[in-house]
Amino acid sequence: MNKKLLNKTLSAYLVYSLLILLIAAPVFYYVTQKLYLKEADETLILHKKEFVQFAAPNMSESDIAHWNRFNRNRKINPVSNLLTDTIYTTTYYDTVEAELEPYRELHAPVTIQGVSYTYTGRINLVETEDLLKSIALLFFTIISILLAGLFFITKKLSQNLWKPFYQTLQQIETIEIDKAKQPGFSNTDIEEFNRLNTSIKKLIENNRVIYKSQKEFIENAAHELQTPLAVFQAKIDTLIQRTDVTLEQSEILDSLNDNVSRLNRLNKNLLLLSKMENDGYSDRETISLTNCIQKNLDFFTEQAKAKSLLIKMDLGEDFYTKSNPVLADVLISNLFLNAIKHNINEGQIIISTNKSSITFSNSGQAQPLNDEHLFNRFSKKNPSKDGTGLGLSIIKKIADINGWKVLYNYANNLHSFTISF
C-alpha cells in the first residue's frame, strides 16, 4: 500500500522512539537498582565498622542482650561459623507494615570480649523501591513528552514544508491537456519546489503545443482531403458512364467506388472528432434520447434487415438529458451501427433504457472484446471490415463531453454498451 510522504517520516521517528524507550527503560532501571544496592551495601559495611570500632570494644556479654533488644536492624548472634562478610537480599515479615518486605542483610564475624559472634545488619529496601519506581516513572514521562513533542513538531514542520509540493500535486491532478486552463503554481521560498514548478509548467506547455499542433494537423488534413476526394468521386462517376467499360473494369470501378465512400466516411468522422475536441459542439439543449432512438429506428431497421437481425426494444419511461442535439443523434446512430456491424447473421439487438442509462446489446463473436483499447481510434480487430474504426471513440468522446460514462460488458453471449448519465 502507498503511504503518504509525511506518514513515512513520522513512522520512522515513531519506531526509533519506541525502540529507544524499550531499550532505555530496563537498562535505566537495572543501573539505578545496581547503584542503589551498592549504596545500601556501603551503608551496612559502614555500620558494621562503626560497631566494631566504637561499640564492640566496650561491650560485655550481658550488653549483647540489651543491644539486641533495642536494635531492630542490628543484631548480634552467638553463632559464629562465618569467616568473612556476606551480603544478600532477602525478605522478612515486617510487623509494622504487616507484610513481607525486601531487606539487604549483612552477616559479619565479630569478636566481643574474645568471643566470636555474628553481626547481622539489615536495611529495608522498600523506600528505595518506591524511589526507584518514581524515578522510572519520571523518566518515562519525560521521554514520552519529549518524543510526542518531537513527533508533533516534525509533523507540523513537514506539513508546512511540503505544502507547496501538495499544492503542485493538486494542480497537476486537475490538469487536462485539451483544456486551455493554465496551472497556477504559487511561488515558494524553497528552491527545489520552485524548480519543480517551473519544470512542470514547461512540460505542460510543451505538451499543449504538441497536442494542439497534432489536433490542427488532423483537422487540416481532413479538410484538405475533401477537395481531392470530391475530384476522385466525380471522376469515378464520370468514368462509369462510359459505354465501353469491360466487366473486369467495372469490377475495379465498383471497388473504387466503395473505397472512396469509405474514405469519405472516415474523413467525415475524423472531422467530427476534431470538431468535438475543439469544443465545436458546446451548446447544449434538453433532449430526449428515446426520441433519438425512435427517429433513427427506421433507417437502422432497414440496415439490420440485410443481416436478418432482430431488434428488440425495451424502452422505459421517456426522460430528458442535456446534450448537443447533433451529438446525441451521432451517439445513437453510432451505437446502432456498432450493434449492426459487429453482429452475426440472424443475430439480435436489444435496446433498453431507464432513467439513468441506455444500453445497446448485440450478439456477435463469442468472446469478450479487449477492454483496454476498445475506445481508442483505429483499434478495431478486423481491419478488413468496412468500419472506420472511429465509431467507439466517437461514442466515448460524446459521452465525455456530456459527462456521461460508457461501460462495456459481455454476458450471455451479448456485447453490451451502456451509456449512463
Next chain:
Amino acid sequence: MKLLLIEDEKELALSIQKYLTGKDFVCEWVCSKNDAIDKISIYDYDCILIDLMLPDGNGFEILKELKCQKKTEGIIIISAKESLDTRLEGFNLGADDYLTKPFHLSELLVRIQALIRRKNFKGSNIVSYNEIEIDILSKAVKVNNIKIDVTKKEIDLLLYLIGNENRVLSKSAIAEHLSGDMADMLDNHDFVYAHIKNLKKKLSDAGSGEYIKSVYGLGYKWKNE
C-alpha cells in the same frame, strides 16, 4: 436551362460540367469570384452553383452581390466546409441548397432539378416520364393514369433514377441518396437492391416499361428502349 458553375478546382469543374451538360442543361464555368460577378451582371441563369472558397474571395460575397442586384436565381452552395454555422449563413444570404464535398454528380443533378422545379412551381409540381407521372407535392405516382401504391423512399428513388436518365448510378450513390443525412453511417449497400427490386415490380405490375436496367458490377441505369 442555363447553369453557372463557380468552382476553382479545375478537374472537379470539368467533371461537373460534363455530367450536367446535355440533358436540357447548358453549364457555364468560371473559376473566380470576379469572373462570376461579371457573368451574373450580364446574364440570367436558372441555377448557380457556388463554391465557398475561391482564390479571390469568399462565395458569400457572390451571394451578397446577387441579393444586391435583386436576382432570383436558384443557388446551391457546394463546399468542403460542413459546419452548421456556414450552412446557416449560406441560407440566410439566399442560398437554396447546400451540398458538402465530396458528393456524387448524380446527387448534384437531382438537387438542381428539384430546385428548378420549386422555382418554376405553378400550382402543380409534376414530373412525368412516358406513362409514369409523379406528383411531388401529394407524393402520388400514376402509371397510365392509374395510381399505384409506393412508399416515400420509392418515390425518392424513382425521381432520382428518372432525373439521372441514361446515366449509370453506382450502388453507393443510390444508397447515399436514399439515406440523406444518415449517409455517413452506411457501410452496407445491400438495402439498395431490395428497394430497386420492389420499385421494379410495382412499376411492371402496373404495366409500365422496363426502364430500370442493371449495369453489371456497377449499379443501375434508367433507360428508355
